[in-house]
Amino acid sequence: MSDTRPIPFQYQFFSGAIAGVSEILVMYPLDVVKTRMQLQVAGTGEVPYKSMFDCFSRIIKQEGLGRLYRGINAPILMEAPKRAVKFSANDKWGEVYRSWFGVTYMSQPLAILTGATAGVTESFVVVPFELVKIRLQDKTSKYTGVVDVVRKTVQQEGVLAMYNGLEATMLRHATWNAGYFGIIFKIRSMLPEATTKTEKTRNDLISGTIGGTFGTVFCTPFDVVKSRIQNTVKVAGVVPKYNWAVPSLFTVSREEGFMALYKGFLPKVLRLGPGGGILLVVFTGCMDFFRGYHFSN
Template identity: 75%
Template sequence: MSADQRPLPFIYQFAAGAIAGVSEILVMYPLDVVKTRIQLQVGSGPTAEYSGILDCLKKIIKNEGPARLYRGISAPILMEAPKRATKFAANDEWGKIYKKAFGITEMTQPLAILTGATAGATESFVVVPFELVKIRLQDKTSKYKGMGDVVKAIVKQEGVLALYNGLEATLWRHISWNAGYFGVIFQIRTLLPKATNNTEKTINDLISGAIGGTVGTMINTPFDVVKSRIQNTPVVEGAVRKYNWTIPSLGIILKEEGFSALYKGFLPKVLRLGPGGGILLVVFTNCMDFFRGYYYK
Protein backbone atom coordinates (compact mmCIF):
# COMPACT_ATOMS: atom_id res chain seq x y z
CA MET A 1 0.00 0.00 0.00
CA SER A 2 1.45 3.38 -1.01
CA ALA A 3 2.09 6.07 1.57
CA ASP A 4 -0.82 8.22 0.39
CA GLN A 5 -3.29 5.32 0.76
CA ARG A 6 -2.44 4.28 4.29
CA PRO A 7 -5.62 4.24 6.41
CA LEU A 8 -6.20 6.72 9.21
CA PRO A 9 -8.54 6.58 12.22
CA PHE A 10 -11.99 8.11 11.73
CA ILE A 11 -11.15 11.26 13.73
CA TYR A 12 -8.47 12.28 11.20
CA GLN A 13 -10.83 11.74 8.25
CA PHE A 14 -13.46 13.79 10.09
CA ALA A 15 -11.03 16.64 10.80
CA ALA A 16 -9.75 16.73 7.20
CA GLY A 17 -13.31 16.87 5.85
CA ALA A 18 -14.22 19.64 8.30
CA ILE A 19 -11.26 21.81 7.30
CA ALA A 20 -12.02 21.25 3.61
CA GLY A 21 -15.68 22.17 4.05
CA VAL A 22 -15.07 25.39 5.94
CA SER A 23 -12.41 26.46 3.41
CA GLU A 24 -14.86 25.95 0.54
CA ILE A 25 -17.78 27.76 2.18
CA LEU A 26 -15.73 30.86 3.05
CA VAL A 27 -14.67 31.25 -0.59
CA MET A 28 -17.90 30.32 -2.39
CA TYR A 29 -20.82 31.30 -0.07
CA PRO A 30 -22.12 34.41 -1.94
CA LEU A 31 -22.91 32.19 -4.95
CA ASP A 32 -25.02 30.00 -2.65
CA VAL A 33 -27.09 33.02 -1.61
CA VAL A 34 -27.63 33.93 -5.27
CA LYS A 35 -28.57 30.32 -6.10
CA THR A 36 -31.21 30.20 -3.36
CA ARG A 37 -32.74 33.57 -4.35
CA ILE A 38 -33.10 32.44 -7.98
CA GLN A 39 -34.51 29.04 -6.98
CA LEU A 40 -37.16 30.59 -4.72
CA GLN A 41 -38.52 33.05 -7.29
CA VAL A 42 -41.56 31.79 -9.20
CA GLY A 43 -41.81 32.75 -12.86
CA SER A 44 -39.23 33.63 -15.48
CA GLY A 45 -38.46 36.18 -18.16
CA PRO A 46 -39.78 39.74 -17.64
CA THR A 47 -41.75 38.71 -14.54
CA ALA A 48 -38.69 37.40 -12.68
CA GLU A 49 -37.07 39.68 -10.14
CA TYR A 50 -33.59 38.41 -10.96
CA SER A 51 -32.59 37.85 -14.59
CA GLY A 52 -29.29 36.13 -13.78
CA ILE A 53 -26.29 35.90 -11.48
CA LEU A 54 -24.89 39.38 -12.07
CA ASP A 55 -28.34 40.97 -11.85
CA CYS A 56 -29.01 39.18 -8.58
CA LEU A 57 -25.62 40.16 -7.12
CA LYS A 58 -26.09 43.76 -8.22
CA LYS A 59 -29.59 44.05 -6.74
CA ILE A 60 -28.62 42.42 -3.45
CA ILE A 61 -25.62 44.73 -3.00
CA LYS A 62 -27.55 47.84 -4.11
CA ASN A 63 -30.80 47.24 -2.22
CA GLU A 64 -29.68 45.23 0.80
CA GLY A 65 -25.97 45.89 1.18
CA PRO A 66 -22.88 43.70 0.59
CA ALA A 67 -23.23 42.03 3.99
CA ARG A 68 -26.43 40.39 2.75
CA LEU A 69 -24.29 38.15 0.52
CA TYR A 70 -23.16 36.44 3.72
CA ARG A 71 -26.62 36.37 5.28
CA GLY A 72 -27.20 33.03 7.00
CA ILE A 73 -23.54 31.96 6.84
CA SER A 74 -23.50 31.00 10.52
CA ALA A 75 -25.68 27.97 9.79
CA PRO A 76 -23.52 26.68 6.92
CA ILE A 77 -20.31 27.37 8.86
CA LEU A 78 -21.62 25.28 11.74
CA MET A 79 -22.91 22.75 9.21
CA GLU A 80 -19.80 22.53 7.04
CA ALA A 81 -17.62 20.84 9.64
CA PRO A 82 -19.98 17.90 10.30
CA LYS A 83 -21.34 17.90 6.72
CA ARG A 84 -18.10 17.67 4.77
CA ALA A 85 -16.44 15.63 7.48
CA THR A 86 -19.31 13.14 7.31
CA LYS A 87 -19.15 13.16 3.49
CA PHE A 88 -15.49 12.16 3.19
CA ALA A 89 -15.29 10.03 6.32
CA ALA A 90 -18.48 8.14 5.41
CA ASN A 91 -17.23 7.65 1.85
CA ASP A 92 -14.01 6.08 3.16
CA GLU A 93 -15.74 3.98 5.81
CA TRP A 94 -18.50 2.72 3.49
CA GLY A 95 -15.82 1.91 0.94
CA LYS A 96 -14.09 -0.34 3.48
CA ILE A 97 -17.40 -2.02 4.37
CA TYR A 98 -18.35 -2.67 0.73
CA LYS A 99 -14.88 -3.97 -0.18
CA LYS A 100 -15.11 -6.46 2.67
CA ALA A 101 -18.71 -7.39 1.85
CA PHE A 102 -17.98 -7.92 -1.86
CA GLY A 103 -14.60 -9.54 -1.28
CA ILE A 104 -12.58 -7.06 -3.34
CA THR A 105 -9.42 -5.13 -2.48
CA GLU A 106 -9.39 -2.25 -4.99
CA MET A 107 -11.93 0.51 -5.65
CA THR A 108 -13.89 0.21 -8.91
CA GLN A 109 -16.13 2.64 -10.79
CA PRO A 110 -19.44 1.04 -9.66
CA LEU A 111 -18.14 0.83 -6.09
CA ALA A 112 -17.10 4.50 -6.15
CA ILE A 113 -20.65 5.44 -7.21
CA LEU A 114 -22.21 3.18 -4.55
CA THR A 115 -20.02 4.46 -1.73
CA GLY A 116 -20.64 8.06 -2.83
CA ALA A 117 -24.40 7.53 -2.85
CA THR A 118 -24.34 5.90 0.59
CA ALA A 119 -22.12 8.68 1.95
CA GLY A 120 -24.61 11.19 0.58
CA ALA A 121 -27.49 9.46 2.36
CA THR A 122 -25.49 9.45 5.59
CA GLU A 123 -24.63 13.13 5.15
CA SER A 124 -28.28 14.08 4.60
CA PHE A 125 -29.31 13.27 8.15
CA VAL A 126 -26.64 15.64 9.46
CA VAL A 127 -27.37 18.63 7.23
CA VAL A 128 -31.18 18.94 7.06
CA PRO A 129 -31.73 21.25 10.08
CA PHE A 130 -28.83 23.49 9.03
CA GLU A 131 -30.07 23.64 5.43
CA LEU A 132 -33.57 24.53 6.66
CA VAL A 133 -32.25 27.42 8.75
CA LYS A 134 -30.02 28.63 5.91
CA ILE A 135 -32.89 28.67 3.38
CA ARG A 136 -35.17 30.59 5.74
CA LEU A 137 -32.44 33.20 6.34
CA GLN A 138 -31.48 33.56 2.67
CA ASP A 139 -35.05 34.27 1.51
CA LYS A 140 -35.43 37.97 0.64
CA THR A 141 -38.61 38.23 2.72
CA SER A 142 -36.89 36.75 5.78
CA LYS A 143 -37.63 38.66 9.00
CA TYR A 144 -35.52 36.46 11.24
CA LYS A 145 -32.78 38.07 13.32
CA GLY A 146 -30.42 35.14 13.07
CA MET A 147 -29.97 31.38 13.29
CA GLY A 148 -31.25 31.09 16.86
CA ASP A 149 -34.37 33.08 16.02
CA VAL A 150 -35.14 30.75 13.09
CA VAL A 151 -34.78 27.62 15.21
CA LYS A 152 -36.92 29.10 17.99
CA ALA A 153 -39.66 30.15 15.57
CA ILE A 154 -39.74 26.80 13.76
CA VAL A 155 -39.94 24.78 16.99
CA LYS A 156 -42.60 27.07 18.45
CA GLN A 157 -44.79 27.41 15.36
CA GLU A 158 -44.21 24.14 13.50
CA GLY A 159 -42.88 21.69 16.09
CA VAL A 160 -39.49 20.07 16.73
CA LEU A 161 -39.88 17.54 13.90
CA ALA A 162 -40.25 20.45 11.45
CA LEU A 163 -36.47 20.92 11.75
CA TYR A 164 -36.27 17.88 9.48
CA ASN A 165 -38.68 19.34 6.94
CA GLY A 166 -37.32 18.45 3.50
CA LEU A 167 -35.39 15.35 4.60
CA GLU A 168 -36.68 13.25 1.72
CA ALA A 169 -35.72 15.90 -0.86
CA THR A 170 -32.34 16.30 0.83
CA LEU A 171 -31.73 12.56 0.52
CA TRP A 172 -32.43 12.75 -3.22
CA ARG A 173 -30.12 15.78 -3.53
CA HIS A 174 -27.17 14.38 -1.60
CA ILE A 175 -27.34 10.80 -2.88
CA SER A 176 -27.33 11.98 -6.50
CA TRP A 177 -24.60 14.62 -6.01
CA ASN A 178 -22.21 12.38 -4.08
CA ALA A 179 -22.71 9.44 -6.45
CA GLY A 180 -21.81 11.70 -9.36
CA TYR A 181 -18.99 13.47 -7.51
CA PHE A 182 -17.09 10.46 -6.20
CA GLY A 183 -17.87 8.32 -9.25
CA VAL A 184 -16.48 10.94 -11.63
CA ILE A 185 -13.44 11.63 -9.43
CA PHE A 186 -12.52 7.93 -9.62
CA GLN A 187 -12.87 7.89 -13.40
CA ILE A 188 -11.03 11.16 -14.07
CA ARG A 189 -8.14 10.13 -11.83
CA THR A 190 -7.64 7.01 -13.95
CA LEU A 191 -7.51 9.13 -17.12
CA LEU A 192 -5.08 11.79 -15.86
CA PRO A 193 -1.29 11.27 -15.97
CA LYS A 194 0.03 9.79 -12.73
CA ALA A 195 1.32 12.58 -10.47
CA THR A 196 5.03 12.48 -9.71
CA ASN A 197 5.11 15.36 -7.21
CA ASN A 198 2.82 17.33 -4.90
CA THR A 199 2.14 20.07 -7.46
CA GLU A 200 0.94 17.57 -10.07
CA LYS A 201 -1.13 15.79 -7.43
CA THR A 202 -2.83 19.07 -6.46
CA ILE A 203 -3.56 19.85 -10.12
CA ASN A 204 -5.02 16.36 -10.65
CA ASP A 205 -7.20 16.71 -7.55
CA LEU A 206 -8.36 20.17 -8.60
CA ILE A 207 -9.30 18.95 -12.09
CA SER A 208 -11.02 15.73 -10.99
CA GLY A 209 -12.80 17.45 -8.08
CA ALA A 210 -14.03 20.32 -10.26
CA ILE A 211 -15.34 17.96 -12.96
CA GLY A 212 -16.90 15.74 -10.30
CA GLY A 213 -18.59 18.75 -8.69
CA THR A 214 -19.90 19.91 -12.07
CA VAL A 215 -21.37 16.50 -12.97
CA GLY A 216 -22.87 16.10 -9.49
CA THR A 217 -24.52 19.50 -9.86
CA MET A 218 -25.94 18.63 -13.28
CA ILE A 219 -27.56 15.54 -11.77
CA ASN A 220 -28.92 16.97 -8.53
CA THR A 221 -30.08 20.53 -9.35
CA PRO A 222 -33.79 19.60 -9.85
CA PHE A 223 -33.79 17.96 -6.41
CA ASP A 224 -32.11 21.06 -4.97
CA VAL A 225 -34.78 23.35 -6.44
CA VAL A 226 -37.49 21.19 -4.88
CA LYS A 227 -35.67 21.06 -1.54
CA SER A 228 -35.45 24.86 -1.41
CA ARG A 229 -39.17 25.21 -2.16
CA ILE A 230 -40.15 22.59 0.43
CA GLN A 231 -37.94 24.00 3.18
CA ASN A 232 -39.10 27.56 2.59
CA THR A 233 -42.74 26.54 3.08
CA PRO A 234 -43.71 26.66 6.78
CA VAL A 235 -45.70 23.78 8.22
CA VAL A 236 -49.12 25.20 9.15
CA GLU A 237 -51.63 22.95 10.88
CA GLY A 238 -54.63 22.26 8.65
CA ALA A 239 -53.06 23.89 5.60
CA VAL A 240 -52.24 21.94 2.44
CA ARG A 241 -48.62 22.45 1.43
CA LYS A 242 -48.01 23.06 -2.26
CA TYR A 243 -44.54 21.48 -2.10
CA ASN A 244 -44.28 18.44 0.13
CA TRP A 245 -42.69 15.36 -1.47
CA THR A 246 -39.96 15.38 -4.09
CA ILE A 247 -41.48 13.60 -7.11
CA PRO A 248 -44.92 15.34 -6.94
CA SER A 249 -43.14 18.69 -6.43
CA LEU A 250 -40.98 18.09 -9.49
CA GLY A 251 -44.21 17.49 -11.42
CA ILE A 252 -45.78 20.71 -10.13
CA ILE A 253 -42.79 22.82 -11.12
CA LEU A 254 -42.54 21.11 -14.51
CA LYS A 255 -46.25 21.69 -15.21
CA GLU A 256 -46.48 25.27 -13.97
CA GLU A 257 -43.06 26.69 -14.89
CA GLY A 258 -41.58 24.36 -17.51
CA PHE A 259 -38.50 22.13 -17.63
CA SER A 260 -36.05 25.02 -17.36
CA ALA A 261 -37.44 25.88 -13.90
CA LEU A 262 -36.01 22.60 -12.61
CA TYR A 263 -32.58 24.08 -13.28
CA LYS A 264 -33.16 27.46 -11.68
CA GLY A 265 -30.00 28.61 -9.96
CA PHE A 266 -27.92 26.11 -11.92
CA LEU A 267 -25.28 28.58 -13.09
CA PRO A 268 -24.41 30.02 -9.64
CA LYS A 269 -24.66 26.52 -8.21
CA VAL A 270 -22.27 25.00 -10.75
CA LEU A 271 -19.92 27.98 -10.50
CA ARG A 272 -19.77 27.26 -6.80
CA LEU A 273 -19.74 23.47 -6.69
CA GLY A 274 -17.55 22.97 -9.77
CA PRO A 275 -14.54 24.90 -8.47
CA GLY A 276 -15.78 24.23 -4.93
CA GLY A 277 -15.58 20.49 -5.56
CA GLY A 278 -11.97 20.99 -6.62
CA ILE A 279 -11.21 23.05 -3.51
CA LEU A 280 -12.82 20.39 -1.33
CA LEU A 281 -10.76 17.56 -2.78
CA VAL A 282 -7.46 19.48 -2.76
CA VAL A 283 -7.83 20.63 0.86
CA PHE A 284 -9.07 17.22 2.01
CA THR A 285 -6.27 15.22 0.37
CA ASN A 286 -3.60 17.65 1.58
CA CYS A 287 -4.96 17.50 5.13
CA MET A 288 -5.00 13.69 4.96
CA ASP A 289 -1.39 13.68 3.74
CA PHE A 290 -0.42 15.97 6.61
CA PHE A 291 -2.20 13.77 9.15
CA ARG A 292 -0.57 10.64 7.71
CA GLY A 293 2.83 12.26 8.13
CA TYR A 294 1.98 12.99 11.76
CA TYR A 295 0.30 9.65 12.54
CA TYR A 296 2.89 7.38 10.90
CA LYS A 297 6.03 9.29 11.90
Protein backbone atom coordinates in the same frame (compact mmCIF):
# COMPACT_ATOMS: atom_id res chain seq x y z
CA MET B 1 3.03 7.53 -5.56
CA SER B 2 0.08 8.46 -3.36
CA ASP B 3 0.10 7.27 0.27
CA THR B 4 -3.27 5.65 0.99
CA ARG B 5 -2.53 4.05 4.36
CA PRO B 6 -5.63 4.25 6.59
CA ILE B 7 -5.53 6.60 9.57
CA PRO B 8 -7.89 6.99 12.58
CA PHE B 9 -11.36 8.51 12.13
CA GLN B 10 -10.57 11.74 13.99
CA TYR B 11 -8.06 12.70 11.30
CA GLN B 12 -10.65 12.13 8.57
CA PHE B 13 -13.14 14.21 10.58
CA PHE B 14 -10.79 17.17 10.97
CA SER B 15 -9.69 16.97 7.34
CA GLY B 16 -13.29 17.05 6.14
CA ALA B 17 -14.12 19.89 8.51
CA ILE B 18 -11.20 22.06 7.40
CA ALA B 19 -11.99 21.38 3.73
CA GLY B 20 -15.67 22.26 4.15
CA VAL B 21 -15.10 25.54 5.99
CA SER B 22 -12.41 26.58 3.47
CA GLU B 23 -14.81 25.99 0.57
CA ILE B 24 -17.73 27.86 2.10
CA LEU B 25 -15.71 30.95 3.06
CA VAL B 26 -14.74 31.32 -0.59
CA MET B 27 -18.00 30.32 -2.27
CA TYR B 28 -20.88 31.36 0.01
CA PRO B 29 -22.18 34.41 -1.98
CA LEU B 30 -22.85 32.07 -4.93
CA ASP B 31 -24.99 29.93 -2.63
CA VAL B 32 -27.10 32.94 -1.61
CA VAL B 33 -27.68 33.87 -5.26
CA LYS B 34 -28.52 30.27 -6.12
CA THR B 35 -31.13 30.07 -3.37
CA ARG B 36 -32.71 33.40 -4.35
CA MET B 37 -33.12 32.21 -7.93
CA GLN B 38 -34.53 28.84 -6.84
CA LEU B 39 -37.16 30.44 -4.60
CA GLN B 40 -38.56 32.63 -7.39
CA VAL B 41 -42.01 31.42 -8.39
CA ALA B 42 -43.68 32.65 -11.58
CA GLY B 43 -46.83 34.73 -11.20
CA THR B 44 -46.09 36.19 -7.74
CA GLY B 45 -45.73 39.76 -9.03
CA GLU B 46 -42.03 40.02 -8.17
CA VAL B 47 -39.64 41.18 -10.87
CA PRO B 48 -37.66 38.01 -11.67
CA TYR B 49 -33.89 37.94 -11.70
CA LYS B 50 -32.73 37.94 -15.31
CA SER B 51 -29.46 36.19 -14.59
CA MET B 52 -26.93 35.39 -11.90
CA PHE B 53 -25.28 38.75 -12.47
CA ASP B 54 -28.60 40.58 -12.21
CA CYS B 55 -29.25 38.80 -8.92
CA PHE B 56 -25.83 39.77 -7.54
CA SER B 57 -26.30 43.37 -8.66
CA ARG B 58 -29.80 43.78 -7.21
CA ILE B 59 -28.90 42.21 -3.89
CA ILE B 60 -25.92 44.56 -3.49
CA LYS B 61 -27.81 47.68 -4.65
CA GLN B 62 -31.07 47.05 -2.81
CA GLU B 63 -29.92 45.21 0.31
CA GLY B 64 -26.21 45.85 0.69
CA LEU B 65 -23.08 43.74 0.20
CA GLY B 66 -23.48 42.12 3.62
CA ARG B 67 -26.68 40.41 2.44
CA LEU B 68 -24.54 38.06 0.34
CA TYR B 69 -23.29 36.61 3.61
CA ARG B 70 -26.61 36.48 5.44
CA GLY B 71 -27.12 33.11 7.09
CA ILE B 72 -23.45 32.11 6.81
CA ASN B 73 -23.39 31.12 10.50
CA ALA B 74 -25.64 28.13 9.82
CA PRO B 75 -23.54 26.61 7.02
CA ILE B 76 -20.30 27.28 8.89
CA LEU B 77 -21.73 25.39 11.87
CA MET B 78 -22.94 22.73 9.43
CA GLU B 79 -19.87 22.47 7.21
CA ALA B 80 -17.57 20.87 9.75
CA PRO B 81 -19.81 17.87 10.53
CA LYS B 82 -21.22 17.79 6.97
CA ARG B 83 -17.92 17.54 5.11
CA ALA B 84 -16.39 15.38 7.80
CA VAL B 85 -19.29 12.94 7.47
CA LYS B 86 -19.14 13.14 3.65
CA PHE B 87 -15.52 12.03 3.32
CA SER B 88 -15.32 9.74 6.33
CA ALA B 89 -18.61 8.02 5.40
CA ASN B 90 -17.39 7.62 1.83
CA ASP B 91 -14.22 5.94 3.11
CA LYS B 92 -16.07 3.73 5.59
CA TRP B 93 -18.82 2.69 3.15
CA GLY B 94 -16.08 1.91 0.62
CA GLU B 95 -14.53 -0.51 3.11
CA VAL B 96 -17.93 -2.07 3.81
CA TYR B 97 -18.80 -2.58 0.13
CA ARG B 98 -15.37 -3.95 -0.77
CA SER B 99 -15.79 -6.46 2.06
CA TRP B 100 -19.37 -7.36 1.03
CA PHE B 101 -18.46 -7.86 -2.63
CA GLY B 102 -15.16 -9.55 -1.88
CA VAL B 103 -13.01 -7.14 -3.88
CA THR B 104 -9.73 -5.47 -2.99
CA TYR B 105 -9.78 -2.38 -5.19
CA MET B 106 -12.41 0.29 -5.82
CA SER B 107 -14.14 0.30 -9.22
CA GLN B 108 -16.19 3.13 -10.74
CA PRO B 109 -19.59 1.42 -10.11
CA LEU B 110 -18.49 0.82 -6.52
CA ALA B 111 -17.36 4.45 -6.22
CA ILE B 112 -20.82 5.59 -7.39
CA LEU B 113 -22.62 3.27 -4.95
CA THR B 114 -20.32 4.32 -2.12
CA GLY B 115 -20.82 8.02 -2.89
CA ALA B 116 -24.60 7.69 -3.01
CA THR B 117 -24.70 5.88 0.33
CA ALA B 118 -22.39 8.45 1.91
CA GLY B 119 -24.73 11.17 0.60
CA VAL B 120 -27.73 9.61 2.30
CA THR B 121 -25.72 9.29 5.53
CA GLU B 122 -24.66 12.93 5.30
CA SER B 123 -28.26 14.12 4.83
CA PHE B 124 -29.28 13.29 8.40
CA VAL B 125 -26.63 15.70 9.65
CA VAL B 126 -27.28 18.63 7.33
CA VAL B 127 -31.08 18.99 7.07
CA PRO B 128 -31.70 21.24 10.12
CA PHE B 129 -28.79 23.51 9.12
CA GLU B 130 -30.03 23.66 5.53
CA LEU B 131 -33.52 24.65 6.66
CA VAL B 132 -32.12 27.50 8.76
CA LYS B 133 -29.89 28.67 5.92
CA ILE B 134 -32.69 28.67 3.34
CA ARG B 135 -35.05 30.62 5.59
CA LEU B 136 -32.39 33.23 6.28
CA GLN B 137 -31.36 33.58 2.63
CA ASP B 138 -34.92 34.23 1.39
CA LYS B 139 -35.42 37.83 0.25
CA THR B 140 -38.58 38.20 2.36
CA SER B 141 -37.04 36.62 5.47
CA LYS B 142 -38.10 38.27 8.74
CA TYR B 143 -35.88 36.12 10.94
CA THR B 144 -33.15 37.89 12.91
CA GLY B 145 -30.68 35.01 12.94
CA VAL B 146 -30.02 31.31 13.41
CA VAL B 147 -31.50 31.07 16.90
CA ASP B 148 -34.62 32.99 15.84
CA VAL B 149 -35.25 30.55 12.96
CA VAL B 150 -34.90 27.52 15.20
CA ARG B 151 -37.06 28.99 17.97
CA LYS B 152 -39.92 30.11 15.70
CA THR B 153 -39.85 26.95 13.58
CA VAL B 154 -40.08 24.70 16.64
CA GLN B 155 -42.76 26.87 18.27
CA GLN B 156 -44.95 27.21 15.18
CA GLU B 157 -44.40 23.88 13.42
CA GLY B 158 -42.99 21.47 15.99
CA VAL B 159 -39.55 19.95 16.54
CA LEU B 160 -39.82 17.57 13.57
CA ALA B 161 -40.24 20.58 11.26
CA MET B 162 -36.48 21.05 11.54
CA TYR B 163 -36.29 17.96 9.32
CA ASN B 164 -38.62 19.28 6.61
CA GLY B 165 -37.11 18.39 3.26
CA LEU B 166 -35.21 15.32 4.51
CA GLU B 167 -36.39 13.19 1.57
CA ALA B 168 -35.39 15.83 -0.99
CA THR B 169 -32.05 16.35 0.78
CA MET B 170 -31.32 12.62 0.70
CA LEU B 171 -32.01 12.52 -3.03
CA ARG B 172 -29.92 15.66 -3.60
CA HIS B 173 -26.94 14.34 -1.66
CA ALA B 174 -27.16 10.82 -3.06
CA THR B 175 -27.11 12.08 -6.66
CA TRP B 176 -24.42 14.72 -6.04
CA ASN B 177 -22.09 12.39 -4.14
CA ALA B 178 -22.61 9.58 -6.64
CA GLY B 179 -21.68 11.91 -9.49
CA TYR B 180 -18.85 13.56 -7.55
CA PHE B 181 -17.05 10.48 -6.27
CA GLY B 182 -17.85 8.40 -9.36
CA ILE B 183 -16.42 11.01 -11.73
CA ILE B 184 -13.41 11.65 -9.47
CA PHE B 185 -12.58 7.93 -9.66
CA LYS B 186 -12.82 7.96 -13.47
CA ILE B 187 -10.89 11.19 -14.03
CA ARG B 188 -8.11 10.15 -11.67
CA SER B 189 -7.68 6.93 -13.62
CA MET B 190 -7.33 8.93 -16.86
CA LEU B 191 -4.80 11.46 -15.56
CA PRO B 192 -1.05 10.78 -15.48
CA GLU B 193 0.02 9.39 -12.12
CA ALA B 194 1.26 12.16 -9.85
CA THR B 195 4.90 11.89 -8.82
CA THR B 196 5.18 15.27 -7.06
CA LYS B 197 3.04 17.22 -4.61
CA THR B 198 2.28 19.82 -7.29
CA GLU B 199 1.09 17.16 -9.73
CA LYS B 200 -1.07 15.57 -7.00
CA THR B 201 -2.68 18.95 -6.27
CA ARG B 202 -3.27 19.47 -9.99
CA ASN B 203 -4.92 16.07 -10.37
CA ASP B 204 -7.10 16.62 -7.31
CA LEU B 205 -8.17 20.08 -8.53
CA ILE B 206 -9.04 18.79 -12.02
CA SER B 207 -10.88 15.66 -10.89
CA GLY B 208 -12.65 17.45 -8.02
CA THR B 209 -13.84 20.30 -10.26
CA ILE B 210 -15.14 17.96 -12.96
CA GLY B 211 -16.73 15.71 -10.33
CA GLY B 212 -18.43 18.69 -8.68
CA THR B 213 -19.75 19.87 -12.04
CA PHE B 214 -21.28 16.51 -12.95
CA GLY B 215 -22.69 16.09 -9.45
CA THR B 216 -24.40 19.48 -9.79
CA VAL B 217 -26.03 18.52 -13.09
CA PHE B 218 -27.54 15.44 -11.47
CA CYS B 219 -28.70 17.00 -8.19
CA THR B 220 -29.99 20.49 -9.09
CA PRO B 221 -33.69 19.55 -9.61
CA PHE B 222 -33.75 17.99 -6.14
CA ASP B 223 -32.00 21.07 -4.75
CA VAL B 224 -34.67 23.37 -6.24
CA VAL B 225 -37.56 21.48 -4.63
CA LYS B 226 -35.61 21.08 -1.39
CA SER B 227 -35.24 24.86 -1.14
CA ARG B 228 -38.97 25.38 -1.69
CA ILE B 229 -40.01 22.65 0.73
CA GLN B 230 -37.75 23.99 3.47
CA ASN B 231 -38.83 27.60 2.91
CA THR B 232 -42.52 26.66 3.32
CA VAL B 233 -43.88 27.36 6.80
CA LYS B 234 -46.32 24.56 7.54
CA VAL B 235 -49.76 25.52 8.86
CA ALA B 236 -51.97 23.02 10.69
CA GLY B 237 -54.74 21.71 8.44
CA VAL B 238 -53.19 23.09 5.26
CA VAL B 239 -51.41 20.80 2.77
CA PRO B 240 -48.23 22.59 1.60
CA LYS B 241 -47.82 23.16 -2.12
CA TYR B 242 -44.27 21.82 -1.87
CA ASN B 243 -44.24 18.84 0.48
CA TRP B 244 -42.57 15.74 -1.00
CA ALA B 245 -39.71 15.74 -3.49
CA VAL B 246 -41.11 13.84 -6.49
CA PRO B 247 -44.58 15.50 -6.52
CA SER B 248 -42.83 18.87 -6.16
CA LEU B 249 -40.68 18.09 -9.20
CA PHE B 250 -43.84 17.59 -11.26
CA THR B 251 -45.48 20.72 -9.79
CA VAL B 252 -42.54 22.97 -10.67
CA SER B 253 -42.16 21.43 -14.13
CA ARG B 254 -45.89 21.69 -14.90
CA GLU B 255 -46.36 25.26 -13.67
CA GLU B 256 -43.04 26.84 -14.66
CA GLY B 257 -41.56 24.54 -17.30
CA PHE B 258 -38.89 21.85 -17.07
CA MET B 259 -36.00 24.33 -17.03
CA ALA B 260 -37.35 25.82 -13.80
CA LEU B 261 -35.89 22.71 -12.17
CA TYR B 262 -32.50 24.17 -13.06
CA LYS B 263 -33.05 27.61 -11.58
CA GLY B 264 -29.85 28.83 -9.97
CA PHE B 265 -27.81 26.26 -11.88
CA LEU B 266 -25.04 28.67 -12.97
CA PRO B 267 -24.15 29.99 -9.50
CA LYS B 268 -24.56 26.46 -8.12
CA VAL B 269 -22.23 24.88 -10.66
CA LEU B 270 -19.74 27.74 -10.30
CA ARG B 271 -19.73 27.06 -6.59
CA LEU B 272 -19.74 23.26 -6.57
CA GLY B 273 -17.52 22.77 -9.63
CA PRO B 274 -14.49 24.75 -8.45
CA GLY B 275 -15.74 24.23 -4.89
CA GLY B 276 -15.49 20.49 -5.41
CA GLY B 277 -11.90 21.00 -6.52
CA ILE B 278 -11.13 23.10 -3.44
CA LEU B 279 -12.74 20.47 -1.22
CA LEU B 280 -10.68 17.63 -2.66
CA VAL B 281 -7.39 19.56 -2.64
CA VAL B 282 -7.78 20.74 0.97
CA PHE B 283 -9.10 17.37 2.17
CA THR B 284 -6.32 15.31 0.59
CA GLY B 285 -3.73 17.86 1.71
CA CYS B 286 -4.95 17.62 5.30
CA MET B 287 -5.11 13.83 5.11
CA ASP B 288 -1.51 13.71 3.84
CA PHE B 289 -0.42 16.00 6.70
CA PHE B 290 -2.24 13.93 9.35
CA ARG B 291 -1.01 10.69 7.80
CA GLY B 292 2.57 11.90 8.01
CA TYR B 293 2.04 13.04 11.60
CA HIS B 294 0.35 9.78 12.61
CA PHE B 295 2.97 7.42 11.17
CA SER B 296 5.92 9.51 12.38
CA ASN B 297 4.80 9.15 16.00
